[in-house]
Amino acid sequence: MSLPFRKLALGGGGMKGILHIGALQELSKYQDLSFPDGIYGCSIGAIVATHIAFQIPVNHCVPALQKHLRFENIIQKLTFQILKDCLTSKGLFTMDAFESTVLAYFSDMGIDISNKTIGDAPQPLFIVASNLTKGVPTVFTKDVRILDALKCSCCIPGIFTPQELYGQHYVDGIVACPCISILQPDALILSLRGRDHVRKDIDNLSPIDFVTYLHDISIRNSVDKIPKEYIVHLSYPNLHSHSDLDDFNAESILEYSAALMRGFLVSKSLFQERTEIGDSRGTNHLV
Incomplete structure (x- = not known):
């Protein structure tokens, strides 16, 4: 393992995606942040991966994340008709609100992704979803519309109606691929760690809490069984998949996840190989 990393993979985890930043x-x-061998993203990680693939400065996205990517923006108000429809639609909500939110987010970044394909990104971009029709993970690339791929990758099962694309049905990439290292073992993996404790209050969980808890179990048990050489585990106290970021100090979250990345680099002795970008003196910030 050495710097610079040539391949990046960003895991899913809802509002915990701010940790990626x-x-x-x-x-x-x-x-x-150039990755010639590809940028892979799953769920919220796919949104951030798209951001990086279009070479948007990473520090520009935090205000837009806080403004747009909120559960109340992508989840409609629950009505009796929605509950009735979900019996046949396999999900409570359509992804119309999600689509509008993602378009607004990237518009704030200066990019209209409404008709862009994955191949339009300046860097090689790969978006991971779960193919329900075949029961396997799928990696979207090239001619697939970014918006379609993001909707498939972020389609939380039970919450959103499965997405149909090319005659097949898709849901959140985490279902078939809890950790992208399953597909790309040589990538630098940023994994959004779920709760480490077992929930004792399952009977009292809301539908969203229950689904996100299932995601946490899936990620934790998968990640714990694979080699950890390339995995950076990211977490923040009490920050969960559907948290309201307004309840947190965003700067504190960013500093916390930065420290986790820094600790990873130090643990791999990568600071010995690193020269600061644009600084001929090679100042080392890791020591």
């Missing part, structure tokens, strides 16, 4: 801000001190 802090970690990438830290990594950008030691290498350009």
Whole structure:
């Protein structure tokens, strides 16, 4: 393992996706955020991966994340008709609100992704979803519309109606691929760690709490069984998949995840190989 990393993979985890930003801000001190062998993303990680693939400065996205990517923006108000429809639609909500939210988010970044394909990104981009029709993970690339791929990758099962694309049905990439290292073992993996404790209050969980708890179990048990050489575990106290970021100090979250990335680099002795970008003196911020 050495700097610069050539391949990046960003895991899913809802609102915990802000942790990706802090970690990438830290990594950008030691290498350009250019990944010629590909940028892979799953769920919220796919949104951040798209951001990086279009070479948007990583520090520009935090205000837009806080403004747009909120559960109340992507989840409609629950009505009796929605409950009735979900019996046949396999999900409570459509992804119309999600689509509008993602378009607004990237618009704030200066990019209209409404008709862009994955191949339009300046860096090689790969978006991971779960193919329900075949029961396997799928990696979208090239001619697939970014918006379609993001909707498939972020389609939380039970919450959103499965997405149909090319005659097949898709849900959140985490279902078939809890950790992208299953597909790309040589990538630098940023994994959004779920709760480490077992919930004792399952009977009292809301539908969203229950689904996110299932995601946490899936991620934790999968990640714990694979080699950890390339995995950076990111977490923050009491920050969960559907947390309201307004309840947290965003700067504190970014600093916390930056420290986790820095600790990872130190643990791998990568600081010995690193020269600061644009600084001929090679100042080392890791020591």
